[in-house]
Amino acid sequence: MSLKYTIAPFSAWLQAVSKPFTVPVTGGPRPGAPRYRGWHINDVEKCIGCGTCSAICQNEAIDMVPVDDPVVGDSGLRPKIDYGRCCWCALCVDVCPSGSLGMSNEYVWADTDADVFRYIPGVDEKPWDDSELGWRREEGFELVDHDRVPMGMLDPDERTQTWAEVVIGYTEEQARVEASRCVDCGLCVAACPAHMHIPDYIGAIRDGDDARAVQIIYDNNAMPEMCGKVCTRRCESVCSIGVQGDPLAIRWLKRYATERFDNLAEVLQPQVERVGEGRTVAVIGGGPSGLTVAYYLAIRGFEVTVHEALPQVGGATFFGIPRYRFPMSSLEKQVDLLKSAGVKFVLNHRVDGDELTRMLAENDAVFMGVGLMKPMALRAPGEDLPGVIPALDMLREQNLGHEVDVGEKVVVVGGGNVAIDASRISRRLGAEVTIAYRRRVVDMPADDEEIEDAEAEGVEIVTQAIPLRVEATEDGKLDFVWGPAEMVQEEEGKRPRPKLIEGVENHLVVDRVIVAIGQGPDLDWLPTEISEKICNKWGYIEVDETGMTAVEGLYAGGDLVNDTADAISAIADGLRAVNGIVDKTRAQHV
């Protein structure tokens, strides 16, 4: 072997006088890289307690623990990390729908107490809480799907020429994809007045089991096809995916599932205890609350009769909501199920005070869900002129199939769903339509999508417009006079109020002024001894936590009880009464 190989290794000694390979570090550990995956941090104000972080963690290192009372849209839980399990993969950070969770670039922490290595980031104070550096969620890299499957709709021009349903509905494939976006956090369940089992039925749709989905839906909603088409969807407003992306199309998925089956009775074979065998219940008013009570009591063996003043049940969803949103066939399908469950209907029958007293005596329980039938007046001079009509009357006539004439030009006063419906119906009747609303578009109680749809159909919206008076013109038309308003913030935290700017008058000459500024209870027919017990000073009915009024055996619900006045709240009220009646019946069995 050559001498070279003996000598060469000694060149290593040269290192003794050269720059070392290693990098000298002084003053403690060097900071982690800017995107280092160190100890967790959490912006607890931004965190919604959805638990998605916990769901993705393959090491089960995250427990969701209560730190606050739950509110709608926030479970009050926050992630607690167990560093005996965590492997610092940061999947939790990358999946966090609110973007609140992150990691600091701190990586050194020593302690003799092993328990400290389980903490709630953002709640249990740590030196790195304000760390600017470390691993964060990054836009452009999402582990969840932010994009909703778009819903097919009729072309706006086509819509005004027809009464056909505007929304086309998801295909099977679209529904499966949309359903797969759900992260199963359940925040929606808490937000839904009826607490429908949303992630469960969405999961069933995702897994291709539509029948199962419908069964779950019917756990606590007997009018789901209606809700699938017109619900105010409080659920979607708290969807965790909606924080940074499009919320799940919960309403459309429910619609999809229920529309899959023509004969619901075949799909639903409810397995419930028939506690009501031999008992009778009378329901006054065939709106969503009354129908809910009827269905869930009937399947439990109660003999239920629904008394309805109109020729068809459905309540405001029959006489108010237009057919292009909620077609008759959908309503009939749901009513057929009630019939198959044994519910009896007495139609065209308006219950009066005497009959109510009789019903109370003859039945085990009576449920009243008669809704809000009295339209609010315009309260401006000229409100009684012919041609100034309540939206509710116009919609009822239309839905009952009677001839409705709104002329060539109308103004609709109001900003809720009723106003939007009246304006879109008027467009379909061929009129030019203007909505006059007191506040701004953002303040409109109507559903955003409804507002968009109305505008797409050619409805013009004039905001901050206060009606001053209506005058009859010489050529038989109406002059709608309105004044502009400015928005004033009177109290901190309250929504701004419109204030009339004096001295300016605008004129809109129209054939009809359609008034849609709300409706109130119409309970004059109640016997005084009952009404003074159950009504509050605004004329609404008050109930306890079982849904019962101060009159023994008299239950109530729906618009005339709750202050949210939408279909799902009416359904929730109905469910409350069902539980109340069932519990009471059970107690009597013992």
Place this chain on the structure above:
Amino acid sequence: MTEQTALERRVQLWFGPQHPGITGNMAVQAWLEGDTLTSGVTHVGYLHRGFEKLMERRKFIQSFPIVCRICVPEPDTNEWLLAASIEELSGLDKEVPEKARWIRTLFLEMSRLSSMLMVLGGHVGAMGLGTAPNWLITLRDYILDRFEELTGARVYHMYVTYGGVRRDLPEGFAERLEANLQEIESKLPLVDNVIFDSAVFRKRAIGVGVVPEEWVDELGLTGPIVRAMGIARDTRTDYPYEKYGELDIEPMTTTGSDIFARAWMRRLEIAQSIDLIRQILAKMPTEGPYSAKLPNMLTWTIPAGETYVRAEASRGEMGYYVVTDGSDKIRRVHVRGPSYVHGVTLLERLMPGTNIADLSALMVSLQVCPPEIER
């Protein structure tokens, strides 16, 4: 003195699992006559976690934090193989952006480089020479610095995902990596002096641990072991994946098939790797997304199917055979790591006749990574 019988002269010796000369958490049960092995058996099981089985219980995304544990010094091949196999079965492979493919190629080559720097030091470390391993571990650490800023972690990167990678290259990354490469290049001649020009290493490595060519196909040998016997086999060129097909790359070989040749092979491949990283940085697009749009990772399901995907790890061909059944989890995965054949079948064949003092160096030259055997 009475003559001892052959049996009486035989000594049974456990080499490992607690022995600095063993490659990772494994053990060799050796039988010796004098200081020569008559036979040996490889024992594993010291870090069995059931990687493959665990993956059957996890959503697809949740397997990334496990697969990197299948090889500590070079976890990234595993990440890539998992991503590539599931992408192929799901059809997501068509959506992986161009830039992500380049970043992945860079990432895989950095991984090979850092692993080879470590094992080259191991070659002489196993003979009791401490200087080169210390230097080489430091050089490897330079690359780990870059991994840290790229992926957020030094060792278990969890950086490749379905559809691309998790983050873009940080500002100025290429320049800092180039500086590291230059630093490494400048130190390599020193390393050569104390390894390849060292009489100790040469005497103990040349002609020791020779692997006959006939065993290559019989046992399924791959990687530097076969290239060190002059056979130009390399998954990167034979079955190019990601952007390897667009690089100027020739499989390197040397001859001798002994410990020395295998060390030299790694030395050549270190240089090759540095060259490839430079090519990648030059060719890589600077604009564009680094990840495809992903479906919801908590509910993602994949059609039923099966595939085998392979890549060239620094140890040889690494492959994943993956079966899916249409659900949200892998039905079966089989990790084909080179260490099984090299560390069990081949090592057990080579042990008879080997001097006990050479066993450690032999194992390093086969670059055995035990978790890959256990899976």
